[in-house]
Amino acid sequence: MEIFNKVADVKEYVKAKKAQGKSIGLVPTMGALHEGHLSLMKGARRECDVVIASIFVNPTQFGPGEDYDEYPRILERDADLAEGVGVDAIFAPSADEMYPHGYSTYVTVEGITEKLCGKARPGHFRGVTTVVSKLFNIVRPDKAYFGQKDAQQFAVIKRMVEDLNMDIEVVPMPIIREADGVAKSSRNSYLNPQERNAAPILHRALMLADEMIEAGQRDAAKIIEAMEELIKGEPLASIDYVSIVDGDTLEDLHALKGKVLVALAVKIGPARLIDNIIRELE
């Protein structure tokens, strides 16, 4: 497996692979890899000739006071894990390599970036769409793989690709969970044992929503109320949002219909955890 730190080097690698007619799959990550990331890489491995994973803790998507400095950086271990699932090359640039002196260009998707996580994290999605655009330009993938765990991120990137006529297929991949339902996340490492015990409350709230939907409930307010009540019973959890929205437009739904995204963000100790389920309804 190759490891590139320079834009010019990975571009040269891609150019040579494309000249051989090979398809390229890209898996953008911030590293501290876990089974969630690895499932994306395995998906790319199945569908593409060449798999490139990027590992970059992107400063522009962190707000002031967020965890940019604390975010785990363990490249050597990540490289072993990526190699183990058949990744061909890792692109792990420095912040200066991606944003050299004088860097001035940002990509902004309006509207859907202002809802859900965008409310608590202004500027976050501008950082995401900027770095993903740069990665797309550098790697020129045929397909790029994103986890459904970050459902809003997926919707925003899909919107960007469509709006900017990017010739890239964005592929959603299912959420990988721990045995107790907690979605795997690099940020779970911030939790102490008591906080980790409290973390399944997100999944339990989503399962409650699922049961209510299965039983025929279509009133979003009733489902949100029941979820919030359940979460409030967990003293270590504090709700950022519990929302039921259309899975593509992220517009609030009052009556559940079509592609329904039930999403929540909950603070537990130092970690802000997110999770969601998507259901297709008549």
Ligand code: AMP
């Ligand atoms: P991150 O390194 O957290 O920026 O995540 C990189 C990619 O992995 C994103 O597309 C995430 O949605 C995806 N991802 C993170 N956690 C999971 C998970 N538990 N299951 C599936 N995909 C995930």
